[in-house]
Amino acid sequence: MKYNYITIEGNIGAGKTSLATKISEQFNAKIILEQFADNPFLPKFYENPAHYAFPLELSFLAARYHQLKDELTKQDLFKTFTISDYFINKTLIFAQKTLQSDEFALFTKLFYIINTTLPKPDLLVYLYLNIDNLKQNITKRGRSYEQNMEKEYLEKIQTGYLDFIKSQQNMRILIIDTNNIDFVNNENDYKRITNIIIDKDYDIGITRISL
Numbered sequence: 001m002k003y004n005y006i007t008i009e010g011n012i013g014a015g016k017t018s019l020a021t022k023i024s025e026q027f028n029a030k031i032i033l034e035q036f037a038d039n040p041f042l043p044k045f046y047e048n049p050a051h052y053a054f055p056l057e058l059s060f061l062a063a064r065y066h067q068l069k070d071e072l073t074k075q076d077l078f079k080t081f082t083i084s085d086y087f088i089n090k091t092l093i094f095a096q097k098t099l100q101s102d103e104f105a106l107f108t109k110l111f112y113i114i115n116t117t118l119p120k121p122d123l124l125v126y127l128y129l130n131i132d133n134l135k136q137n138i139t140k141r142g143r144s145y146e147q148n149m150e151k152e153y154l155e156k157i158q159t160g161y162l163d164f165i166k167s168q169q170n171m172r173i174l175i176i177d178t179n180n181i182d183f184v185n186n187e188n189d190y191k192r193i194t195n196i197i198i199d200k201d202y203d204i205g206i207t208r209i210s211l
Contacts, residue, residue, distance in 0.1 A: 001027075001080050001081045001198075002122075002198075002200075002201050003081060003121075003122035003123045004081050004082065004122055005072070005081065005082045005083075005084075005119065005121045005122050005123075006023075006029075006081065006082070006083045006084070006121055006122065006123045006124075006125065006197065007083075007084045007085075007086065007087045007121035007123070007124050007125065008020045008023075008083065008084070008085050008086075008125050008127065009086065009087050009090065009124060009125065009126050009127070009161065010126055010127035010128070010129070010161075011129065011134055011154060011157050011158050011161065012134065012138060012146070012149070012154060012157065013129070013133075013134040013135070013136075013137035013138040013141070013154075014127040014128075014129050014134065014137070014178070015127055015129075015137065015178070015183065015184060016085040016086065016127060017033060017034075017085045018183075018184045019085075019127065019183060019184075019193070020033070020083050020084065020085040021033070021085075022183075022184075022190060022194075023083055023194060023197070023198070024083050026194070027080055027081070027198065028078075028079060028080050029079055029080055029081050029082060029083045030071075030076050030079040030081070030082045030083070031082075031083055031084070031085075032067065032068065032071045032072075032082065032083070032084040032085070033084075033085050034064065034067075034084075034085055034086040035063060035067065036060070039056070039059055039060065039063070041055050041056040041059055042056060042145065043144075043145040044056075045098075046145045046146065046148065046149065047145075049098060053095075053098040053099055053103075054099060054103050054107075056098070057091065057094065057095040057098060057099060057107060058107070058110075060091055060094070061091045061095075061107075061110065061111060061114070064086065064088050064091060065088065065114050065115070065118070068084075068088055068118050069117065069118060072118065072119060084121070087121060087124060088115060088118055089115075089164060090161075091111060092107075092108065092111055092164075093157065093160040093161055093164050094157065094160070095107050095108075095111075096160055097153075097156040097157060097160050120171060121171075122172065123172045123173075123174060123197070123202060124171055124172065124173045124174070125173075125174045125176065125197055126161060126165060126173065126174070126175045126176070127176055127178050128175055128176065128177045128178065128179070129178055129179055130179055131151050131154050131155055131158070133179055134154050135149075135151065135154070165206060166206075168206075170204060171204065172202045172203070172204055172205070172207075173205070173206045173207070174196070174197065174202060174206075174207050174209065175206065175207070175208045175209070176193060176196065176197075176209050176210075176211060177208070177209070177210040177211065178193070178211060180210075180211060181193065181211045189211070192211055193211060196209055196211075
């Protein structure tokens, strides 16, 4: 295995968890899944973003940090590598789009204080889907609090991710355009995407692939 720690990222509805789970099962990898479903502020945020944005982002930051610190320091000799369906820096990406400027300034200070102890992934994979396809996936999975999510919000998050990726200097980043494949329901599409992620040795920098 070329990488010890792989992170699957993408916008809301991109298929991060589905892909990370399938890869972990096939390749006997240790999996770290974001525990967002238990966050009590998330449904409230979608109903009233202005009021609940700051406590939501703080709670996500704390939960993600504690989970990654705990899981990444534990060695599992029976697993080939570690794969996660999120990167801790998504906390800043979302916070920048949801918080007021003074709140974001404070949040950023807190983020960099606690983030210094977490390792970066050996490979960051970003699943790129256009907004219409993201909306279709969100509708299909049927989480009630997501159904009224506006396209403008998804566009802001997409822009935030891509701006973050462009700013990175010392990471292996793989952007995969998945608009024309269905790796969840089509086994051939799944094999194509895993071949790209698992079997290739990427250099530091950004690699873009369309499937």
